[in-house]
Amino acid sequence: MIQELNRIQQEVLQSVGNKFDKDLRHDKTKELRIKLKNAYIIDPYSIDEYIARDGYKALHKVLFSMTPDDVIEEVKKSGLKGRSGGGFPTGMKWSFVKKSDKQHYIIMNADEGESAATIDGVLMRQDPHCAIEGMIIAGFATGATIGYVYIRYEYPEAQRAMEHAIEQAIAKNLLGKNIMGSGVDFDIIMYRGAGAYICGEETSIISSIEGLRGNSKNKPPFPAIEGLFNKPTIINNVETLGIVPQILLNGGEWFASMGVPGSEGTKVFTLTGQLKEPKTVEVPLGTTIRELIELGGGMREGRQFKAFVTGSPNITMLGPNDIDMPIQFDTFKKRQVMVGSGGTVFLDDSTCLMHFMHFNVDLLAIESCGRCTPCRAGTRKMTQFFEKIIEGEATMDDLQKMKDLAEHMRDASLCGLGVAMGMTMYSALYSFEDEFVEHIRDKHCRCGKCFNEVAA
Amino acid sequence: MEYTQEALQTFKEAIVPYKDRPDGLLPVVHIAQEQFRCVPVAAQKVIAEVMNVSVARVSGIVTFYDYFTMTPLGNHVIEVCVGTSCYMQESKHLLAVASEVLQVAPGETRADGEVSLRIGRCFGRCEHSPNVEIDHTMHLHVSEQELRQYLNNLEDHS
Numbered sequence: 062m063i064q065e066l067n068r069i070q071q072e073v074l075q076s077v078g079n080k081f082d083k084d085l086r087h088d089k090t091k092e093l094r095i096k097l098k099n100a101y102i103i104d105p106y107s108i109d110e111y112i113a114r115d116g117y118k119a120l121h122k123v124l125f126s127m128t129p130d131d132v133i134e135e136v137k138k139s140g141l142k143g144r145s146g147g148g149f150p151t152g153m154k155w156s157f158v159k160k161s162d163k164q165h166y167i168i169m170n171a172d173e174g175e176s177a178a179t180i181d182g183v184l185m186r187q188d189p190h191c192a193i194e195g196m197i198i199a200g201f202a203t204g205a206t207i208g209y210v211y212i213r214y215e216y217p218e219a220q221r222a223m224e225h226a227i228e229q230a231i232a233k234n235l236l237g238k239n240i241m242g243s244g245v246d247f248d249i250i251m252y253r254g255a256g257a258y259i260c261g262e263e264t265s266i267i268s269s270i271e272g273l274r275g276n277s278k279n280k281p282p283f284p285a286i287e288g289l290f291n292k293p294t295i296i297n298n299v300e301t302l303g304i305v306p307q308i309l310l311n312g313g314e315w316f317a318s319m320g321v322p323g324s325e326g327t328k329v330f331t332l333t334g335q336l337k338e339p340k341t342v343e344v345p346l347g348t349t350i351r352e353l354i355e356l357g358g359g360m361r362e363g364r365q366f367k368a369f370v371t372g373s374p375n376i377t378m379l380g381p382n383d384i385d386m387p388i389q390f391d392t393f394k395k396r397q398v399m400v401g402s403g404g405t406v407f408l409d410d411s412t413c414l415m416h417f418m419h420f421n422v423d424l425l426a427i428e429s430c431g432r433c434t435p436c437r438a439g440t441r442k443m444t445q446f447f448e449k450i451i452e453g454e455a456t457m458d459d460l461q462k463m464k465d466l467a468e469h470m471r472d473a474s475l476c477g478l479g480v481a482m483g484m485t486m487y488s489a490l491y492s493f494e495d496e497f498v499e500h501i502r503d504k505h506c507r508c509g510k511c512f513n514e515v516a517a
Numbered sequence: 518m519e520y521t522q523e524a525l526q527t528f529k530e531a532i533v534p535y536k537d538r539p540d541g542l543l544p545v546v547h548i549a550q551e552q553f554r555c556v557p558v559a560a561q562k563v564i565a566e567v568m569n570v571s572v573a574r575v576s577g578i579v580t581f582y583d584y585f586t587m588t589p590l591g592n593h594v595i596e597v598c599v600g601t602s603c604y605m606q607e608s609k610h611l612l613a614v615a616s617e618v619l620q621v622a623p624g625e626t627r628a629d630g631e632v633s634l635r636i637g638r639c640f641g642r643c644e645h646s647p648n649v650e651i652d653h654t655m656h657l658h659v660s661e662q663e664l665r666q667y668l669n670n671l672e673d674h675s
Contacts, residue, residue: 255547
């Protein structure tokens with residue numbers, strides 16, 4: 062089978078001309094494209110071109126020369142952490158699965174609900190095979206034979222690319238029964254969501270596939286022990302699974318050599334907001350916010366950088382004083398800021414933070430699944446609080462209450478949606494307490510946007 | 518709205534292959550939404566019968582997920598993204614413009630059943646904001662003028 066892969070590779074390389082030599086990096090000095098190495102270069106509808114870029118070689122290596130424990134060990138060595146927000150070490154997550162003769166599952170979280178992130182979308186549209194290969198490897202490592210791709214409704218184009226890639230992989234016996242003659246089986250089922258932000262949360266995805274409302278579930282038991290249909294289930298994001306083949310092919314140390322200790326490897330970011338050139342870039346972790354702004358062409362003409370916001374609507378933020386802070390899991394955690402899924406929003410000094418917060422909190426109130434009280438009631442209270450600020454009716458007493466509420470939500474909510482609220486308020490007040498006080502005590506809005514009428 | 522026995526029968530036949538799948542409920546509701554442009558109570562009853570679950574459970578799903586509706590969507594569906602990235606590019610203004618041109622409130626379907634104006638939550642094209650989807654065709658970097666033009670073309674042809 063490896064001969065077959067090599068033959069296809071040679072054939073494509075001979076016929077493709079200089080297509081693969083394209084260098085699409087926005088800035089040759091800072092960008093490091095490894096997850097995006099194929100994006101915008103290969104034809105996403107051609108499995109042969111993926112194979113020509115060393116595709117499915119990692120799968121061959123894994124199936125014929127490694128044990129599941131070797132695979133987990135290698136992933137642990139790479140230091141790879143989940144790329145969808147939580148930042149949980151992937152190798153460790155896989156090792157939680159106790160091998161048994163029960164059915165095991167892998168779920169690829171392709172419900173990229175963060176509304177400023179398009180990392181998974183780009184990967185699935187431009188390089189669908191990398192995530193499929195990563196998923197099969199994850200299945201081998203954890204003993205799963207069925208994989209679900211939970212893709213959001215808003216991504217029909219990505220869904221078409223993935224469905225086509227799955228068909229091609231099956232036709233070449235790289236997926237399905239007895240893969241490459243190794244005796245390993247793995248099937249992938251495409252599963253379409255229906256427009257719920259909460260269904261990017263892992264236990265909500267499980268509820269959704271089980272045919273329930275997308276409510277999050279209590280943890281423990283963690284999905285690795287009791288997940289989909291009460292069977293062991295590993296849930297990983299597209300970006301995480303997409304890099305797995307390259308880690309296995311080049312070794313964990315290769316991946317760990319990029320980035321900084323504790324935050325190994327690269328991260329794809331979607332730079333949006335008030336930048337000159339919003340775009341999707343991949344940089345090693347440890348890159349500073351200032352460098353990201355430069356990649357995005359700088360702030361708009363005549364405007365000053367105000368805030369770097371990660372995630373959305375579950376936002377956390379850093380202010381102007383943090384512009385040289387490196388993006389790392391540990392430094393961010395100290396400030397209660399999430400590295401997040403990679404969706405980032407840059408705000409300049411023309412944006413009123415109160416309006417921006419109101420917009421996001423309001424969205425969270427709509428998207429809260431409603432199962433636990435801290436989140437259901439808390440997000441609504443929070444929305445009302447920001448409405449009061451904007452109308453000029455909030456008091457300093459209200460602010461204190463909201464600080465307390467945010468802490469309760471952080472401690473008592475069932476899942477990340479409510480928990481993040483504590484971090485949102487903490488990070489906002491850390492950098493922008495003066496702007497809150499200005500609004501509440503002095504009834505002054507430095508952007509001149511508040512106190513007229515309620516935000517539309 | 519009334520649905521003929523025939524339409525419901527066609528629907529039933531389409532969903533029977535899913536009846537033993539433990540993951541079958543959401544796909545089946547998707548089929549209903551596509552066939553009827555909504556998931557009416559009549560279809561919910563068929564689903565409950567075929568999938569052997571309560572109507573309440575089906576109804577719970579229909580009301581939870583944003584893309585399922587209980588009243589039929591219009592012949593044309595316009596979706597203006599108000600996700601964070603598009604919001605930062607003033608897409609709420611685009612939503613207001615669409616609402617004014619089409620004479621329908623955001624999130625609603627016009628009384629004549631011709632158009633629905635939906636509030637989008639991110640199509641994953643954030644670097645090209647603001648984005649508008651019209652009848653499943655994505656338009657990127659949409660200006661107010663372009664939006665007016667798209668909407669006027671739509672009305673001319675309907």
